[in-house]
Amino acid sequence: MLWKNPALMLRLLALLILSEAAHFGFFITALPLRAESLSLNAALIGTLTGGHYLADALSKGPMGYLAGRWGAGLLLALASLAGLLVLGTVTVGHLPYLALFALAAVWGVLYGSLWPVVMGYSQLLAEPGRTSRALALTSLAVAPGLALGVGVLGPLMQRQPQQGLDLLLGLQGLALLLSLTLLRLKPAPQTGNRAASLGELRRQWSGVALLLPAALAQTLAPGLLVTLVFPLLAQFGLGMMDLAWPALGLLVGLGLTLWLAGRLADRTSPRRALLPGLLVLALSYGLLALPHPEDRLWLALPLLGMGYGAFLTGWNGLVGQVLPQGQRMTGWGAIMTVEALGYAAGPVLGGLMWTHYGHSGVFATGAAVFVTTLVYYLWAAGQAQPTRSTVYSESARP
The missing domain is CATH 1.20.1250.20 (MFS general substrate transporter like domains)
Structure with a gap:
């Protein structure tokens, strides 16, 4: 095995795959296909998606710091909860665009914690002499999420939109439940007993x-x-x-x-x-x-x-x-x-x-x-x- 604590690492990888599946499924599949029912045009969808991804990108460093300092479990749960709120709002509809944009941006900020946490723990738990392989395998975990969120959810939503939305909500709900099992995830151990100069x-x-x-x-x-x-x-x-x-x-x-x-x-x-x-x-x-x-x-x-x-x-x-x-x-x-x-x-x-x-x-x-x-x-x-x-x-x- 590549990791010293495979049970923990497999939970983190499962959370990553479920979260990415819902993430890709929403922004690449569900949002464009639901545009008419949400009264959104291509420009508004592009702005919503771009704002979310920019918030995600810029928050990765700060979220990684908070996860390493105070613990990752709460951040992962909050990110999953924010995603469920956004997906639930789109399913119900009738939310003003600016409110939806704000929710998506908050999701992006919290979602920025996911990859630094998973990669950080993959390295932390890697067996000695297997770090490169453990990290490379972790980085490839996005592939099943992409396949599920786009390759499976896309055709389903084109044929049966409501079932597609139900599947999307189910994936994000499972991610939230799984994140709750990680609430006690502790901060990464710090080295040394004094502050660095x-x-x-x-x-x-x-x-x-x-x-x-x-x-x-x-x-x-x-x-x-x-x-x-x-x-x-x-x-x-x-x-x-x-x-x-x-x-x-x-x-x-x-x-x-x-x-x-x-x-x-x-x-x-x-x-x-x-x-x-x-x-x-x-x-x-x-x-x-x-x-x-x-x-x-x-x-x-x-x-x-x-x-x-x-x-x-x-x-x-x-x-x-x-x-x-x-x-x-x-x-x-x-x-x-x-x-x-x-x-x-x-x-x-x-x-x-x-x-x-x-x-x-x-x-x-x-x-x-x-x-x-x-x-x-x-x-x-x-x-x-x-x-x-x-x-x-x-x-x-x-």
Whole structure:
């Protein structure tokens, strides 16, 4: 097992999956499909969604700090309760737009605690020598939530809207019930018996500061494709079923590399997985930037999976090494805020490249971002001496 307290970690992962399923299901599926009954147009929905996601992104650092300082259980329960209030309000309808916007923003602020808490406890509870694999697996827990919230809920709401809303409320209700079992979740153990001096704090956080530009760049590249998947398929004359075998190759490459690179990262150094991962990602994007990329999907997508498998283990392992001891939830929150900004900027840049240069501009930009990130790591990674993790006691159990 990857964690010392699997019962606690599995509850946290289940909460993350349920919460993300309801989250994606509401903003990507239910809200657009319920727009007419709520008297909302596309602009109002976009403003509501954008305000929520901005609140979520900007609150990750502060929420991680509060979770690490005072305990995570209450924050997780409040986030689940806020989500249930928003979903219940939309189901009933007839709430003024400004009130709905305020509720969604409050949900976003509280929701910002979820990922820093789960990643912080994943690192805290990871078995010695398995931290990179534990963190990489945790970061992939968003995938089942996305599949459930969009892939299952979307078609259901198109055919039977009321049943779709009932399922959405049920998912969020289960998340709330599960969060109540975590109310006694204690703050992460702090190291040392005295307050850190200003110089110590500067040294502790210098490594995190070096990671921030790379965190922005490496989420910017996949963010380029957020709004372009279907336009790209249309240009190449492909349907979703045409991606079945290449996508299977991507999943196989991701799974195998995730485990093998994770062992390498845990036994040697995370950078030995991270740097080759970035290079393979740049290569896969470069192949797709060439003319007629549909002829090379069988090669590019498995390479993409291999690149992301190596990158995820290396990146999470490196962050886990660098974050200050006793302040890891705050650190995860800060890193994730910058990552969220990269995802936000990606669609804007991707749209500009698509408009002016077509698919070649989009994928060439992504390849350039990965190469730039690789060069940055080669220059900057050695500047910070990672803070080595201490093996915490199992007193973190609720």
